[in-house]
Amino acid sequence: MSGRPVIAVDVMGGDFGPSVVVPGAVDAARLHDAHVLLVGDTHKIEVELRKLNLADVQFDIVQADEVVHMNEKPSDVLRRKKNSSIQVGCRLVKEGTANAVVSAGHSGATVACGMFIMGRLPGVERPALATMLPTEKNPVVVLDVGANVDCRPYHLFQFGLMGDAFARDILGYAAPRVCILSIGEEEGKGNSQVKEAYELLKLAQNINFVGNAEGRDIFVGDIDVVICDGFVGNVVIKMSEGLAASLTRMVKRVFMSGVLPALGGMLARKAFRRFARTIDYTEYGGAPLLGLQGLAIVCHGRSDACAIRNAAKMAAAYVRKNANSRLAEIILANEELTRFSRAV
Amino acid sequence: MSGRPVIAVDVMGGDFGPSVVVPGAVDAARLHDAHVLLVGDTHKIEVELRKLNLADVQFDIVQADEVVHMNEKPSDVLRRKKNSSIQVGCRLVKEGTANAVVSAGHSGATVACGMFIMGRLPGVERPALATMLPTEKNPVVVLDVGANVDCRPYHLFQFGLMGDAFARDILGYAAPRVCILSIGEEEGKGNSQVKEAYELLKLAQNINFVGNAEGRDIFVGDIDVVICDGFVGNVVIKMSEGLAASLTRMVKRVFMSGVLPALGGMLARKAFRRFARTIDYTEYGGAPLLGLQGLAIVCHGRSDACAIRNAAKMAAAYVRKNANSRLAEIILANEELTRFSRAV
Structure with a gap:
């Protein structure tokens, strides 16, 4: 080598x-x-x-x-x-x-x-597939996005730890704001799996867990790592891809709906191209299996x-x-908690 | 009265x-x-x-x-x-x-x-909250979007039946294409809950079940009813709301990024307003609890x-x-199947 x-x-x-x-x-x-x-x-x-x-x-x-x-x-x-x-x-x-x-x-x-x-x-316990989504500010790491469709709370817990390590080392975030995807911001909202994972994350060593996030928070850019099971994560990334594509087609149709909009579209074309590049998935290339x-x-x-x-x-x-050494470190620092959750 | x-x-x-x-x-x-x-x-x-x-x-x-x-x-x-x-x-x-x-x-x-x-x-078994989302074609009914966060396969099955009845009576769809939200189009993709619900839906009486849908299919407009558990459904609707809002803000920023795009934006403004009305959530007013x-x-x-x-x-x-009479009818026509799934 x-x-x-x-x-x-x-x-x-x-x-x-x-x-x-x-x-x-x-x-x-x-x-x-x-x-x-x-x-x-x-x-x-x-x-x-x-x-x-x-x-x-x-x-x-x-x-x-x-x-x-x-x-x-x-x-x-x-x-x-x-x-x-x-x-x-x-x-x-x-x-x-x-x-x-x-x-x-x-x-x-x-x-x-x-x-x-x-x-x-x-x-x-389970490697997780992580993906980066563009937001209004910095990209957000979402994991798991499809490697684990049936998860236990301690799996979600470890996804948070691995997402934290990745966001620090690869995206350079100082103290990544780690959230779990749920259906309300307050503690106690979510399905049983999410509620249990929340309890573990509150007790986690060395991560900046900031609570539940809702679907609408993902793209604003005020959170850095979003935890979910691989089923939900896969739905989320495919849906955001699909919705962005549909809206793009609809916006194109708006520009083609008359002479004035068409002229407007021509004037704004360059700016739109720059914008399209900022939300281009190829920028990150792929999803790391952590x-x-x-x-x-x-x-x-x-x-x-x-x-x-x-x-x-x-x-x-x-x-x-x-980056694997930080990842292994944070996993080991929280091993007792994982083991405890696995046992109950 | x-x-x-x-x-x-x-x-x-x-x-x-x-x-x-x-x-x-x-x-x-x-x-x-x-x-x-x-x-x-x-x-x-x-x-x-x-x-x-x-x-x-x-x-x-x-x-x-x-x-x-x-x-x-x-x-x-x-x-x-x-x-x-x-x-x-x-x-x-x-x-x-x-x-x-x-x-x-x-x-x-x-x-x-x-x-x-x-x-x-x-x-x-469980009433389901249904919502209508705008697509590139006709609106799609998604259920459950938050009434039931922890579901069994026969709950998902009944959501499909109720979504079918609603789409026929209230949206006037002749033979609504009913799908279950999953992470791949092929049969056998999904988490354990979705895979079992799929088996039930295949056997269902009087509905047009067309298989799995992926997140990216929702907004294209080629499906009419999307089944999911209330956790996934709530994430999906809040995320689509959030992503649409973020994209709108980003597009506005594109128009404000220079003189030409700003001029373009002025020319296209009316057309964009018409477009905004077509994807306005207030058109349906609310989510029926079926x-x-x-x-x-x-x-x-x-x-x-x-x-x-x-x-x-x-x-x-x-x-x-x-509309409740059609709903009750389709639930009763599939009662044996529901009972069977509940028993196993």
Whole structure:
């Protein structure tokens, strides 16, 4: 290894495969001082590499014979596709050859392979998928967004701890305001799972827990970490994506509804483009699966080269800051509480 | 009674109290052919009535001595505030003096009083709060949005049945496409509760169940009824409200970001105003609590007179169409299935 973070990139994943993943990974290696391992079909990777400028790029190719299809069950991928690019990527981390893996492929399979091949950090009950959403101020971290659909209160509790560590190290927030997503701001509001997790979070060591948040608080920007179970979190992120897309289409229709609005739209076009960039999901590239020995980043299937590059950039930053050590620390500092809640 | 629907309106509820609720109720009586019972402090009601034109308005005043405050527990309101405007309103329905009750007060207390004073229709396990959200096409009915935070699969199942009946009778949809909110479109995706409810919905009599919906599908307009538990539903509606408000503020900031965008904004202003009206929540006025003997409509605390009027209008339409009879019918047609699921 070169001293640089080594990032394994599953080039076979995503809607566009090697043609966008390879250039994205190569860009990350050049711009963000990482060593990338391009995992997949060597021939296809070489075809893409020939189109690129490879000066100053540290990379290796790691052959993987199999590809995971979107309709496969995560458990089947784990059992049967030992040579799939995602399994090979996770094993590179497990063996210590790579520090992190990035994939835009089957997200369920990536989560399963990350969890079972790379393994969990000591004390972590369930790794959590975190995502960053744009708000009116700074981005907010929401977790879990789909790795754990049926949760117990101590799972939610640990999501808060891991979200805190991530927001501090990767987003640079000094004392992240950690909330649990509920249906009222007052203590005592929520379903039974949330109410119990609230009790644990109040007692947590070393985090700035500020209570319940409601759905309407997420986008204002006054909270930094939002805890929820993976079912709720997945609904939330897909819904915000869907609502933003629908509103965008509706606003476009407003501009096309007459001559004056159309003229207005032309005048405001540049400003809208700048705005669109500020709420662009590709800025963060992907959703980190937190709590692993190493790190896996799950990218959107529709990721373009820029999203892949940013995901690899985030992975490199995570490794460089040794963010897992803070995460392990806060999990251990709260181990008694977790164990107590698990026992009752 | 006059043959007209009789709607009890809790005039003490909401952020603005009698000053907006009384004119809203009076407008409903005049424009939508209802007889309204203004429930609350007689003196305050009379003060408001003096400001209004009461020609052709059928109404009565029903004195209620107590007012419910927002920080009270629903169970305390139910036990101790027998003379609160919301309890008196619900009793008017229970006794057969009114057909429905409308309140913009404490929503938890309204749900509790509706459930325990008015009682459930035969076979209904849990009344559900339904709301209508604007989409790119026709409005979609989402339920439950907060009456039941901890649900069993057969509760979700019955929400689907009640949502179907409501969409047919009140929105006039011929064969509403009923979905369950989940984290993937394929059968077998979701948490354990959703997966079991899916099995029940597949077997349901007389509804057009079309499978799972994801968060991103809600606002496109290709589904008509979305089923979820009250925790998820409450998060969803508050989040969509919050995201829409945040995006609106951000778009305004775009228009103020320079001379050209500002000019563009002026040209498009009228078209945007028309658009804002199409996604205005006050159009539906409130969220009906379905499954009761009678009907309760829970309005937003911030309701203006127009929202109250539209809530009373919806209540009157509900009564006129005898929508509870269809609801009771579909619940009974699926009683065996509900009972089976409850037993396992």
